[in-house]
Amino acid sequence: MTNPRPEPSQPYDALLLLGFGGPEKPEDVVPFLENVTRGRGIPRERLAEVGQHYFQFGGRSPINDQNRALIAALEADLAEQGIDLPVYWGNRNWEPYLTDTVRRMTEDGRRRVACIATSAYSSWSSCRQYRENIADALAEVPEAPRIDKIRWFAHHPGFVAANVDTTLAALRDLPDEVRDEARLVFVTHSIPTKMNDESGPTGGEYVEQHLATAAAVAAGVAEATGTEHAHELVYCSRSGSPRTPWLEPDVNDRLEELAAEGVRAVVLVPVGFVSDHMEVVYDLDTEALATASKLGVEARRAGTAGVDPRFVAALRELALERPIEQCPAHCCLPRTSA
């Protein structure tokens, strides 16, 4: 680095929301997909298929608008707390690109930035890749501020509480006669099994964190309704080569099995996603709900945490606790007695 980085104890002077990014018009779709998949060996047929998901929605991903809404909610939350911190926004794969945002923060004289990435779990895709993108941007911008990314947070009570409420709303929306027997089917993004084996400090944590979060949401639902709903974790949005093993079962395959077992109602809880982006509106709302309807299973899709005030407050807490996560060198030294 070309300049001395501030000490970890220096307070943050800005927040950065780091998103995945998504296309906003049809001409953006192919270049966006090229950005996401560069060097990743995704088959052309899969890309053409995913491109169609975007074109079907007018070439516009919902994700950027959701991040704009999240920034507005974070700003409102900070103002309410009397905290004076600007919130910047950068994306990994589309405008506003992270590197341009880092350049702007540098021009604005920011020296220490807490980064909220819109991804709640450990894994290369959902955590380390964001950190690598930060490192790449810092390497391109001289005199850039220090940027600290918050940790994985799916088990945070604010995220869990938001998901409990969306699940309760989906349950209320089911017909009375099947509500109590509804299965809670938690859904997350599939990843290669090898990526899961390598996730978190000890490995396998992508799945473990999801199971723990799903159990916490199911417990919150049971407490609110007085009914214990059976729950499980399934996957959507498999990509890559068909020869590479990815996490299973796929949500559609599992719905077939559940229907065959006689399950009459399910709530799909997209606990792997923080807002209703393309995987949620296409893979769940379009595809999985059609599968359920074909099978005669009553299905509702629970909402995502989005801008739930408890989730927004959780993100603010995670960002502001970041500098004191590690004890400084002089912490808890014995004092000389008088």
Ligand SMILES: CC1=C(CCC(=O)O)c2cc3nc(cc4[nH]c(cc5[nH]c(cc1n2)c(C)c5CCC(=O)O)c(CCC(=O)O)c4C)C(CCC(=O)O)=C3C
């Ligand atoms: C774990 C995970 C999350 C959740 C955590 C997080 O949010 O970060 C996530 C989020 C997202 N993924 C997204 C889009 C895409 N992901 C792709 C491809 C891939 N995703 C993977 C994993 C994940 N992805 C993986 C292992 C691949 C294979 C390629 C590779 O090894 O890198 C592809 C290529 C086409 C395809 O093959 O599907 C696209 C277009 C969008 C934007 C949606 C919108 O526009 O609303 C979002 C939020």
Ligand SMILES: [Fe+2]
């Ligand atoms: Fe993805």
